[in-house]
Amino acid sequence: MSLAPRERILVALDTPDLDAAVALATRLRGQVGGYKVGLEICSAVGVPQIVSAMTAVGGSVFLDLKLHDIPNTVAGAVRAVCNLGPAVQMLTLHCSGGSAMLRAAVNAAQSMPYRPLLLGVTVLTSLDATALAGELRVTSDITDYVVHLARMAQDCGLDGVVASPHEVSAIRTACPHVRIVTPGIRPQWAAEGDQRRVMTPAAALRAGADYLVIGRPITAPPAIIGDPVTAVARILAELEQE
Numbered sequence: 001m002s003l004a005p006r007e008r009i010l011v012a013l014d015t016p017d018l019d020a021a022v023a024l025a026t027r028l029r030g031q032v033g034g035y036k037v038g039l040e041i042c043s044a045v046g047v048p049q050i051v052s053a054m055t056a057v058g059g060s061v062f063l064d065l066k067l068h069d070i071p072n073t074v075a076g077a078v079r080a081v082c083n084l085g086p087a088v089q090m091l092t093l094h095c096s097g098g099s100a101m102l103r104a105a106v107n108a109a110q111s112m113p114y115r116p117l118l119l120g121v122t123v124l125t126s127l128d129a130t131a132l133a134g135e136l137r138v139t140s141d142i143t144d145y146v147v148h149l150a151r152m153a154q155d156c157g158l159d160g161v162v163a164s165p166h167e168v169s170a171i172r173t174a175c176p177h178v179r180i181v182t183p184g185i186r187p188q189w190a191a192e193g194d195q196r197r198v199m200t201p202a203a204a205l206r207a208g209a210d211y212l213v214i215g216r217p218i219t220a221p222p223a224i225i226g227d228p229v230t231a232v233a234r235i236l237a238e239l240e241q242e
């Protein structure tokens with residue numbers, strides 16, 4: 001997929017404040033590929049409201065609802081999102097909902113006049129091997145498990161997956177045609193925070209990611225960087241040095 005580095009950056013607007021989200025999206029217009037709106041702003045403002053606000057700004061919307069429920073309920077939610085129209089370019093659902101849920105989502109989307117890309121979340125970037133094995137009793141190697149989920153998503157007809165940059169190259173080898181969206185992105189100058197399996201933007205693209213989801217390094221950059229516009233410019237400069 002031949003996209004400019006700028007088009008590969010999706011900024012996570014994790015805030016409960018609609019005005020703040022719109023202001024930031026407006027400031028970054030033309031410098032990034034789109035905006036990810038997720039559980040925080042959708043819970044605070046409502047999904048149709050945030051989608052319509054982002055449409056007015058002019059950005060494409062990655063609607064990160066991380067759907068995870070019984071197939072019938074997920075299918076209904078997918079149809080409701082499809083009804084929001086082409087402003088919503090991507091929608092997430094958890095692969096761990098199982099293949100019946102993923103297939104129900106794909107069938108629901110295909111029955112609608114417009115459908116966003118459906119992306120399966122594999123293993124959250126905030127989980128490490130200790131949490132996965134100790135708390136969730138998933139004892140497989142993380143990469144093997146993520147590749148298994150990515151294959152399942154592909155076989156169920158999803159368009160892509162969300163995965164940590166650490167698993168990108170293994171997914172790319174196993175599923176050459178799926179889109180890979182990668183959060184857990186940390187430039188060298190940014191704090192890891194609650195993320196565990198992180199990589200720099202350049203390393204994640206080199207590994208084969210199609211899109212980078214970047215939140216706090218852009219929305220709340222460290223003082224040495226200054227503001228979101230400078231943070232994006234700095235990330236793009238780092239990508240261009242590659």
Ligand SMILES: O=C(O)c1cc(=O)[nH]c(=O)n1[C@@H]1O[C@H](COP(=O)(O)O)[C@@H](O)[C@H]1O
Binds near residue numbers: 123183213
């Ligand atoms: O689905 C996601 O977007 C997602 C999956 C995942 O495994 N890890 C993850 O961090 N995310 C999202 O990506 C964004 C990362 O934000 P920062 O950690 O601030 O860069 C957040 O909005 C998360 O909800």
